[in-house]
Amino acid sequence: CLLQLFSHLNKSAADNILFLFTNARSTHYAPGDSGPVLESILKDLRERPPNVDIKYSTNTIYCFDNESFRYLVATVPPNNMKFSEDNKIDYNASWDRSVKECKRMFDYIRTLRPYNIRDTLSLNSAKQVILLLSQPLADIAKNIADNQIQCEARKRRILECESDINKLQVELYVPQVDIISTPLPHPKLVCTDTSCCTRRHVQGTSVTQYDNECQYTTLMEYENEQFNVGIGYGKFLFGASQSQTKSSQKVMCLTCGHGTQSHRYIRYENKVQHRQVRDETKQQRITSVSEAAEAQRSQLEELEVKIGELTRESNIIVKCMARFAYFLAQNSLTRMDDHFERHIQQLIDDEVNTGAISDDDSSKVIVGKLKQLLDSYNCEKQLIINALKSMNANEFNISLDEIQGMISELCGLKWTGSTIVRLMEMQRCVQVRGHTRVNVVSHSVPDKAAVFSKLNVY
Ligand SMILES: [Zn+2]
Ligand SMILES: [Zn+2]
Incomplete structure (x- = not known):
């Protein structure tokens, strides 16, 4: 998802990227669990092509919480909800904290070189x-x-x-x-595996026709099967290390069962037509x-x-x-x-x-x-x-x-x-x-x- 966002930006935008974390009160105004994940993605971008260095530091990380705003909306008509004094103190603190964070962000933005959107x-x-x-x-x-x-x-x-x-x-x-070519009503996911398409030969020219319209599904796979079948239950109770429960996602096709590698999107379908371009005047002249x-x-x-x-x-x-x-x-x-x-x-x-x-x-x-x-x-x-x-x-x-x-x-x-x-x-x-x-x-x-x-x- 983050990479998708990045894919719309150019390299020159790298210095102007900030990371804003919302609902941050529960993580004590810090990035929380997303931090390490984000860092590993950024590390990847830095160390492998296209080798872009996106800064991840106090200057680029900002944590907010909008609960105080929701509190405000809830207390005024037509909602008129009542909250305890303790809550009010909490929300006040949360508001001050977020405002401070906001100011810090704008101060930093002012130091950045503008990024040319056009x-x-x-x-x-x-x-x-x-x-x-x-x-x-x-x-x-x-x-x-x-x-x-x-x-x-x-x-x-x-x-x-x-x-x-x-x-x-x-x-x-x-x-x-x-x-x-005939345009399709919408982009169509097709499987390019030999068992999923038909080849047509027209006078020595071949075209591929895709038989199915495919559909992906996401399977969760557990790295540690033991955990999955329950043998590792004891470990789980006594604080199994995080790696044991780490799961990976696998995307598969619902229609034909082949992997993502053999699938792609097409937007039109091809046929071929053979023509003979004759020059009639040239032919009529042939007598000798x-x-x-x-x-x-x-x-x-x-x-x-x-x-x-x-x-x-x-x-x-x-x-x-x-x-x-x-x-x-x-x-x-x-x-x-x-x-x-x-x-x-x-x-x-x-x-x-x-x-x-x-x-x-x-x-x-x-x-x-x-x-x-x-x-x-x-x-x-x-x-x-x-x-x-x-x-x-x-x-x-x-x-x-x-x-x-x-x-x-x-x-x-x-x-x-x-x-x-x-x-x-x-x-x-x-x-x-x-x-x-x-x-x-x-x-x-x-x-x-x-x-x-x-x-x-x-
Ligand atoms: Zn398929
Ligand atoms: Zn297939």
Whole structure:
């Protein structure tokens, strides 16, 4: 929960983070049990990447209690509740203490350097766009590979025709594999385990369909089973050490039973469509053998150009994604998963797991191409890290403008640009709808909102 909050902030916010503890009278105006937990989280952030040092000291810790305010509300009309004199003294002390703490906090805040919220907002929206792009770009990277395979196959067929004009006329076209995506009504949790999805093959191009809509459940696991079955009862009575009762949580899927590792959220579903792009005028002109040879030559050239252009687009995608990943790591308070890498790896696993079923070796070619893509992606990331080492760490900084430039470059790509725009928009819409749904649930007034129901005022 704390990490989720941090994930919305940038590294530059680290110095301006304060920790406020409420209901602190019961813990004698100290952090109480949350203290050690919080400290261990902060230690983790400090010692592991992204190595952010969030200060945890008297200056950043403030403890309050609002019981005196509740007391005040309870004593005045329409509540008119009566309290003993002892209570009143307690609440007075509590009020003074909290006011003092409040003053101390404002004094400290005055010494802090202001944190630029506008930067955060634009940084956050850039981060959002990048996160929304990782799935579409992985899908498109595969689509590029699919298209290249189709073009290569077409080249072979056209070469086979030699001088047979009739046969050649049939084969003369540029194949195009399109991604047809349908947005889902809300983000859907799916399982990527082979037993939970179906692979469909359409003319040598494969798509994964997820069979289930999954649901997580949280299981509590006790580290010490003895304690659980009651054998350690004696120990428990005589003050068993805290570690014996420490429990860990395990999240599992209710629907299929697989772990979180094999699950992910999707916001749209993909299908593929094969098209044949023919140049009719070119075909009508073929009457002689020499014209056929010319048509064959120009068609091969056209295919070659398309393959080349697709390779270039794929390289741009990889380059941008590597920079995006660096940008995210550079600006986040918390550790970011590499979503792009995970998506590509997922596509590879899908192909490998079902490769045996497909009737041709296009699956192997696709795996080869995707692995190559992943290699060059990691290579790009390494290049950035190397560049970083060779100069001052603060100098190598990917700016917001550069990120925006890269996004518009991606959207303007000849073959895949329009699909990138379409899928990104889809991601955004479904994401927003997902938020709406979650908000409706979390904003309902809980049944036990005792204070509110007593006051009858909202
Ligand atoms: Zn599942
Ligand atoms: Zn499953």
